[in-house]
Amino acid sequence: MNAIELKDVWVYLDGRLILEGINLTVKERDFLGIIGPNGGGKTTLLKVILGLIKPKKGEVLIFGKSPEEGRRYIGYVPQKSIFDPNFPITSLEVVLMGRCGKKGLFTRYNNQDIEKAEYALELVGMLEYKNTPIGELSGGQQQRVFIARALASEPKILLLDEPTVGVDILIQEEFYELLKKLNKSMTIILVSHDISVISVHVKQIACLNRKLYYHGDKRISKEELEEIYQCSVEILAHLPHRILDKHNDL
Amino acid sequence: MIYEFIKHAIIAGIFASIICGVLGVYIVLKRIAFISSGIAHGAFGGIGLGILLHINPIITALVFSVFSALGIEYSKEKSKLHEDTAIGILMSVGMALGIILISISKTYSVDLFGFLFGNILSVTLLDVYILMCLTAITLLFFYFFFKEFVVISFDEEYGKALGIPVEKLKIVFLMLVAFTVVLLIKIVGIVLVVALLTLPAAISRRFTKNIKNMIYLSVIISLISVVLGLSLSWYLDIPSGATIVLTNGIIFLLSCFKE
Numbered sequence: 194m195n196a197i198e199l200k201d202v203w204v205y206l207d208g209r210l211i212l213e214g215i216n217l218t219v220k221e222r223d224f225l226g227i228i229g230p231n232g233g234g235k236t237t238l239l240k241v242i243l244g245l246i247k248p249k250k251g252e253v254l255i256f257g258k259s260p261e262e263g264r265r266y267i268g269y270v271p272q273k274s275i276f277d278p279n280f281p282i283t284s285l286e287v288v289l290m291g292r293c294g295k296k297g298l299f300t301r302y303n304n305q306d307i308e309k310a311e312y313a314l315e316l317v318g319m320l321e322y323k324n325t326p327i328g329e330l331s332g333g334q335q336q337r338v339f340i341a342r343a344l345a346s347e348p349k350i351l352l353l354d355e356p357t358v359g360v361d362i363l364i365q366e367e368f369y370e371l372l373k374k375l376n377k378s379m380t381i382i383l384v385s386h387d388i389s390v391i392s393v394h395v396k397q398i399a400c401l402n403r404k405l406y407y408h409g410d411k412r413i414s415k416e417e418l419e420e421i422y423q424c425s426v427e428i429l430a431h432l433p434h435r436i437l438d439k440h441n442d443l
Numbered sequence: 444m445i446y447e448f449i450k451h452a453i454i455a456g457i458f459a460s461i462i463c464g465v466l467g468v469y470i471v472l473k474r475i476a477f478i479s480s481g482i483a484h485g486a487f488g489g490i491g492l493g494i495l496l497h498i499n500p501i502i503t504a505l506v507f508s509v510f511s512a513l514g515i516e517y518s519k520e521k522s523k524l525h526e527d528t529a530i531g532i533l534m535s536v537g538m539a540l541g542i543i544l545i546s547i548s549k550t551y552s553v554d555l556f557g558f559l560f561g562n563i564l565s566v567t568l569l570d571v572y573i574l575m576c577l578t579a580i581t582l583l584f585f586y587f588f589f590k591e592f593v594v595i596s597f598d599e600e601y602g603k604a605l606g607i608p609v610e611k612l613k614i615v616f617l618m619l620v621a622f623t624v625v626l627l628i629k630i631v632g633i634v635l636v637v638a639l640l641t642l643p644a645a646i647s648r649r650f651t652k653n654i655k656n657m658i659y660l661s662v663i664i665s666l667i668s669v670v671l672g673l674s675l676s677w678y679l680d681i682p683s684g685a686t687i688v689l690t691n692g693i694i695f696l697l698s699c700f701k702e
Contacts, residue, residue, distance in 0.1 A: 290605070293602075301587075
């Protein structure tokens with residue numbers, strides 16, 4: 194069964210067309226990178242998958258179910274949230290939030306939830322910081338805690354929105370290693386405006402600027418990129434040659 | 444007779460501190476202090492209506508506060524009006540309406556000063572019972588929805604992605620705030636309500652990085668300031684509401700030296 198399926202999805206926000214006829218099929222264990230300019234609708238697309246934004250037209254299926262039902266299979270790492278760094282909360286408590294949706298109303302976290310949260314922290318190598326207030330961690334460490342929060346719900350799909358913004362390049366490498374490890378057991382969709390870094394690490398690439406360009410693999414043509422970014426490919430200075438070379442070979 | 448008044452005042456003060464301590468943490472973390480102040484001022488319209496119709500003004504104020512709270516929330520979510528504009532309109536229109544209604548009622552014995560700045564000695568046994576119920580409801584709500592409270596305070600959008608009924612729970616929180624605000628009017632008055640709802644939580648936040656401890660500490664600070672404020676106002680014969688708020692203010696100033 195496909196992990197995610199979007200069929201002819203149209204989204205308008207405040208009367209403006211944001212997503213135009215999106216068709217997308219994501220298979221299990223895919224590692225899909227979605228790139229595109231800022232304002233191209235990348236975050237909107239993730240929110241449509243999560244059921245936070247209702248499309249005007251079209252169908253969204255998560256493992257064959259509606260987003261409201263299917264989102265329990267999804268772990269979500271939002272765009273580096275503008276959270277208050279002085280918010281009185283420890284890493285472990287942040288990660289526990291990931292269990293909140295699974296538990297239902299009128300319940301409280303039990304030992305099993307804490308164990309699962311601690312295991313998620315261990316996976317991202319942050320267990321030793323479990324009692325550290327989130328605001329006292331570095332940007333990269335915070336990002337790991339937010340990934341642990343998504344993992345705490347034991348998801349089958351991981352959605353990441355611009356996860357490497359504000360994280361320095363060395364840490365980014367480690368970060369992609371972690372994702373590669375996680376990809377062995379779950380489907381990953383990663384959204385970023387940074388083509389160069391993403392293209393090296395993902396298995397599939399899609400381009401999004403209102404319309405989605407996706408061929409089920411890592412190929413994108415020069416013309417498509419130029420159309421999406423509205424500028425010549427040469428201007429996209431650090432363009433990864435891997436994408437284009439492969440295409441030219443064909 | 445005088446003993447009864449003081450007894451009511453102190454018991455009401457204790458329950459009010461517990462509610463304010465707990466709810467204040469939500470108000471401070473969600474930064475909705477201005478909303479609570481707006482609800483309090485809007486409720487004055489209800490007080491005027493109660494006086495005009497000769498019903499207990501607290502009941503009409505409760506109705507007004509609920510509609511004010513819903514109105515602010517609606518303007519925030521649905522209309523293009525900015526939240527601070529909506530609150531500004533609501534609080535001034537509410538106050539104006541209250542003044543007009545009281546003036547039409549030709550009731551000259553109304554303790555306007557009491558409504559604006561509080562008079563804890565006017566608290567009746569019925570008020571104490573209502574406060575008791577509200578305290579119980581607030582504590583139960585925080586007990587059963589603690590994990591949702593944390594998620595909503597930290598990141599609403601993430602809560603929605605988890606499938607938590609964020610909007611509904613926020614309305615319940617806001618209703619609790621609205622009810623608390625109205626019941627606090629007798630104690631500290633419309634103008635000073637927001638102090639009791641924010642200062643204890645703001646002070647406790649300086650001393651802890653744990654949300655549960657922030658709630659406990661906030662209740663303790665609230666209790667200290669209310670009991671101390673009441674005693675001072677009694678012995679020095681100065682207004683109770685203002686004394687409680689000033690006590691809080693002084694504790695806040697002292698806490699600033701911590702850094």
